Amino acid sequence: MTESRPSTPLTPTRRTTLRAAGGGALLLGLGLTGCRSAVSEPETPAGKAGAEARRGGTLTVAINSDFTPSLLFAQSGQSLQHRLIYNTLTRYDDQLKPQPELATSWEYAQDGRSITLKLRTGVTYHDGRPFTADDVIFAVKNLQNPLRAAQLRATAAAVTGFDKRGDHELVLKLAHPVNNLFDLFEFMILTDRNSVEDAVTGKKLNGTGPFRLTKWSPGTGLSFTRHEKYWQPDRPYLDAVEFRVVPQADALLSSLRTGQSQLSFGVPGKNLPVIASTPELAISQYTTGGGAYYLGVNTTVAPLNDKTVRQALAWGIDRERILKQVLGGYGLASATPWPKSSPAFSEAGRTHYTYDPGKARELLKSAGHPKLDLPLLHINLPGDTAVAEAIQYDLKQIGVQVTLQPTDPATAQKNLISQSMPGLWTMSHSFAQVQPSTLAVSAYPFNEAKNTSRFRSAAYTKVVREAWTTPETGARANALRQQITDTLLDEAFIIDLVIRGAVQVASKKLHGVTLNKFAYLNLDNAYLAG
Numbered sequence: 001m002t003e004s005r006p007s008t009p010l011t012p013t014r015r016t017t018l019r020a021a022g023g024g025a026l027l028l029g030l031g032l033t034g035c036r037s038a039v040s041e042p043e044t045p046a047g048k049a050g051a052e053a054r055r056g057g058t059l060t061v062a063i064n065s066d067f068t069p070s071l072l073f074a075q076s077g078q079s080l081q082h083r084l085i086y087n088t089l090t091r092y093d094d095q096l097k098p099q100p101e102l103a104t105s106w107e108y109a110q111d112g113r114s115i116t117l118k119l120r121t122g123v124t125y126h127d128g129r130p131f132t133a134d135d136v137i138f139a140v141k142n143l144q145n146p147l148r149a150a151q152l153r154a155t156a157a158a159v160t161g162f163d164k165r166g167d168h169e170l171v172l173k174l175a176h177p178v179n180n181l182f183d184l185f186e187f188m189i190l191t192d193r194n195s196v197e198d199a200v201t202g203k204k205l206n207g208t209g210p211f212r213l214t215k216w217s218p219g220t221g222l223s224f225t226r227h228e229k230y231w232q233p234d235r236p237y238l239d240a241v242e243f244r245v246v247p248q249a250d251a252l253l254s255s256l257r258t259g260q261s262q263l264s265f266g267v268p269g270k271n272l273p274v275i276a277s278t279p280e281l282a283i284s285q286y287t288t289g290g291g292a293y294y295l296g297v298n299t300t301v302a303p304l305n306d307k308t309v310r311q312a313l314a315w316g317i318d319r320e321r322i323l324k325q326v327l328g329g330y331g332l333a334s335a336t337p338w339p340k341s342s343p344a345f346s347e348a349g350r351t352h353y354t355y356d357p358g359k360a361r362e363l364l365k366s367a368g369h370p371k372l373d374l375p376l377l378h379i380n381l382p383g384d385t386a387v388a389e390a391i392q393y394d395l396k397q398i399g400v401q402v403t404l405q406p407t408d409p410a411t412a413q414k415n416l417i418s419q420s421m422p423g424l425w426t427m428s429h430s431f432a433q434v435q436p437s438t439l440a441v442s443a444y445p446f447n448e449a450k451n452t453s454r455f456r457s458a459a460y461t462k463v464v465r466e467a468w469t470t471p472e473t474g475a476r477a478n479a480l481r482q483q484i485t486d487t488l489l490d491e492a493f494i495i496d497l498v499i500r501g502a503v504q505v506a507s508k509k510l511h512g513v514t515l516n517k518f519a520y521l522n523l524d525n526a527y528l529a530g
Helices: 048-054 133-144 153-157 181-187 249-257 269-276 307-315 319-325 357-366 382-396 409-418 436-442 458-468 475-491
Strands: 058-063 090-092 098-100 103-108 114-119 159-164 169-174 211-217 221-226 240-245 281-285 291-297 372-379 400-407 424-429 494-500 503-507
Touching: 058 249, 090 181, 098 103, 098 181, 114 133, 133 153, 133 159, 133 169, 153 181, 153 436, 249 269, 269 281, 269 382, 269 503, 291 307, 307 357, 307 475, 307 494, 319 382, 319 494, 372 382, 372 409, 382 400, 382 424, 400 409, 409 424, 436 458, 436 475, 458 475
Parallel strands: 058 240, 372 400, 372 424
Antiparallel strands: 090 098, 103 114, 114 169, 159 169, 211 221, 221 240, 281 503, 291 424, 291 494
């Protein structure tokens, strides 16, 4: 199976570009007769001797925030462990083409209103129960449940019927064509239908993945052991994996440099030069794209209900300085959410708002608000705090006094979902790295029906819904994507700052680590050697 892999080690520059895996849009067969997946099964593993040579060892992963079971079905900074415990139906390769995981092949109906899935046989959950089509039906219905707070709920809700043809063939019937169904298939973890309520409280996480969760110590970390009956022969190589919570940047650096941890995705950008000078460690950047820092604006809080004020904020932030000082140059300053590989990307959109404090002050004055005092919620982790402080400094220069409100990651995510943010907040978002329609249909900050900013617009809803149900290529698709981008820039209810991706810091003894499009860690082929 082709994975999203880290590139070769990088030297940070201001122009380092994060690219989502692949360079083009995925054709999902809307309106195409008998569109089958042109994919192959995963490559057979190396010979027995090769597998035995790689077998064994415990990998320790340093994470900066703890697992939050209540957010199990929402993509967040606490999703790294998902692919260790659970599988998904499919997985994108570097060209944004779906590859088999627990679905081995698929075929769309001519009208795009159903898809037939062939499912992998011989797969068992950690408790020994066989995986069947009923587990896929449950997974879709589970994401349709609003209590799960899943970002791709709208796509799951488009599935309106199931036709089970035995234990390993399933037809999903759709209310209407959608062009991001494979985003759902990669996002949707296939949890055990018999213990889901125990899963969302952290009591029992039973999956088909390569590792079994053996212990969760709240505030300390997670322990995993090898699933001996994993469906991929001779995988995983590792005997065990430890997730260790290390929230402080200095302690995180020490853990990596002393070998207490062999992998982390949480090193703040400003600390990466220290890592680069450590011979035993390597820095690499994934091509998944998948994230961006932004400034969120609650449009129901006066005077932020005036888009002129919001546009002033967008002109008043120095994106290039954030890129350099906070991300260490690993990223792309951008006023839009799209990575360069997205079909929605344009250079004009990326540079629509540049740093112009003079223009920002003029706009605030014209709106009758030359001075403002606003709260700014942020996550109290080093990188997020640094972004918040940079925003605070820049906005002060245009007459906006900002009071920082540090918040733990779980609370911030819950506030995001429940639309209970203050006037301003800064976090990072995902979902621009997959099909463009997914961002505006599914991501909490951008959702056309219920976004965190409480922004409502019939025109925005109309164009998003049309973009979601239109095939991803052609002039009409391009025009719809441009309309979405233009709305985001003009209304400025979400002010994108810097596109970032997953920067991996790892021991040079560690090999075979990958991430999927939603930053789920894949250690199927990982091993320690050298």
